[in-house]
Amino acid sequence: MKSKMKKEFLNFEGGLFSEVEKADVGDSYTKMAEAGVALMGWADPFMPDFSIPSHIMDKTIEAIKSPISSHYTAPTGNMELREVICSRFLEKYGVEIIPERNVIITPGSDSALFFAMFPFLQKDDEVIIPCPSYPNNMQNIKMMQATPVVYKLESNNDYQIEMESLEALVTDKTKMIVLTHPNNPTTTVYSKESLEAIRTIVLKYNLVLVCDQAFDDFTFENEYIAPMSLPDMFEHTITVCSISKGMGLSGYRVGYIIASDKIMDVMYGCAVSVVGATNTVSQIAAVEAFKHPEFMELFEKSYDYRRHQAYKILNNIPGVKLKLPESGFLAWVDVSELGDSSTICKRIVDEAKVAVNDGVNYGPGGEGHIRIVLGVYRDNEVVVEALEGMAQVLNKIALEKGIK
Numbered sequence: 001m002k003s004k005m006k007k008e009f010l011n012f013e014g015g016l017f018s019e020v021e022k023a024d025v026g027d028s029y030t031k032m033a034e035a036g037v038a039l040m041g042w043a044d045p046f047m048p049d050f051s052i053p054s055h056i057m058d059k060t061i062e063a064i065k066s067p068i069s070s071h072y073t074a075p076t077g078n079m080e081l082r083e084v085i086c087s088r089f090l091e092k093y094g095v096e097i098i099p100e101r102n103v104i105i106t107p108g109s110d111s112a113l114f115f116a117m118f119p120f121l122q123k124d125d126e127v128i129i130p131c132p133s134y135p136n137n138m139q140n141i142k143m144m145q146a147t148p149v150v151y152k153l154e155s156n157n158d159y160q161i162e163m164e165s166l167e168a169l170v171t172d173k174t175k176m177i178v179l180t181h182p183n184n185p186t187t188t189v190y191s192k193e194s195l196e197a198i199r200t201i202v203l204k205y206n207l208v209l210v211c212d213q214a215f216d217d218f219t220f221e222n223e224y225i226a227p228m229s230l231p232d233m234f235e236h237t238i239t240v241c242s243i244s245k246g247m248g249l250s251g252y253r254v255g256y257i258i259a260s261d262k263i264m265d266v267m268y269g270c271a272v273s274v275v276g277a278t279n280t281v282s283q284i285a286a287v288e289a290f291k292h293p294e295f296m297e298l299f300e301k302s303y304d305y306r307r308h309q310a311y312k313i314l315n316n317i318p319g320v321k322l323k324l325p326e327s328g329f330l331a332w333v334d335v336s337e338l339g340d341s342s343t344i345c346k347r348i349v350d351e352a353k354v355a356v357n358d359g360v361n362y363g364p365g366g367e368g369h370i371r372i373v374l375g376v377y378r379d380n381e382v383v384v385e386a387l388e389g390m391a392q393v394l395n396k397i398a399l400e401k402g403i404k
């Protein structure tokens with residue numbers, strides 16, 4: 001039966017972990033944990049520990065007990081949730097969006113990203129994607145038989161975007177730019193200049209911008225600008241967000257799409273067949289999280305501590321380079337002087353019993369890097385201990401290679 005699949009899908013064998021097949025992720029994950037491996041390769045806040053705030057748990061239980069819990073919401077989502085999302089956008093980005101016209105709630109943002117691209121992309125369309133990037137966004141483009149065109153982000157340019165190099169990639173087939181902002185895996189918060197470059201190109205060539213904002217809740221030193229808030233960009237931008245990362249509610253599976261009336265006119269029309277509807281109880285609990293988001297301050301404090309620890313511990317190793325993470329709870333580490341990243345990931349699992357991601361999975365520019373998820377485990381010290389174990393292995397490799 002596999003031979004009947006589209007060739008674009010057949011390329012997707014294999015997963016994020018170097019030694020784990022994608023179809024086998026659930027099982028291997030458990031097996032690794034049972035073998036005492038610290039799992040720092042899955043961007044799931046505080047996994048595997050208990051982390052749900054009590055007011056959200058209470059709301060969830062209350063919702064389950066209500067008659068509505070076993071019924072569908074509208075395919076476009078719970079209206080109260082759409083209202084609180086609009087309030088957040090007004091407060092955070094100064095953008096006025098209308099709950100009835102500009103928002104669709106989705107089962108997580110992965111499906112939202114697919115839905116955001118699907119109405120636009122067809123065979124031979126070109127999509128510019130700054131890389132290294134969240135792999136799913138690259139895969140979506142390929143699954144739609146369009147062609148990803150890589151904008152290679154450079155570490156020595158702080159992974160920012162320059163207009164001339166961006167414009168050089170535009171052809172008469174270019175239809176879309178997909179931006180993960182802040183970026184996963186590099187944690188980059190795109191600067192005003194980078195976003196202005198994108199805006200200029202989008203407007204000049206009449207392109208669509210899909211902006212994946214799954215990590216937009218925690219940005220540290222740098223100002224976060226939402227591309228949809230820039231002049232004339234709302235009509236061109238489809239913004240995709242999630243409660244998984246910032247609110248630590250990944251298992252609730254709630255994401256959302258924000259777009260202009262003209263785009264939503266079509267998307268609302270097909271929401272019933274594409275989305276169906278998102279989990280009713282999860283949406284009610286998400287309203288509570290938006291209304292009382294104070295718990296996120298503690299999350300942020302913890303991630304801030306962890307990124308400084310990672311910076312301190314890993315930067316001390318000869319041949320290892322790490323910039324202070326700019327957002328969220330990831331660390332993007334340059335290990336290229338020590339050898340190829342796949343071998344290094346394997347040694348980290350075998351010798352330190354810590355699973356991290358091989359940078360090659362994040363597209364061109366990812367080679368020679370590893371991604372570490374600092375946001376796992378509730379206890380900061382568990383993460384610090386795992387980082388120290390990893391550091392011992394990396395120091396050993398540096399010694400073996402004679403790097404000082």
Ligand SMILES: Cc1ncc(COP(=O)(O)O)c(C=O)c1O
Binds near residue numbers: 107110111184214242
């Ligand atoms: C950049 C980015 N976008 C989107 C997602 C999808 O998250 P969810 O479907 O849980 O909203 C992820 C998950 O890892 C991510 O890293």
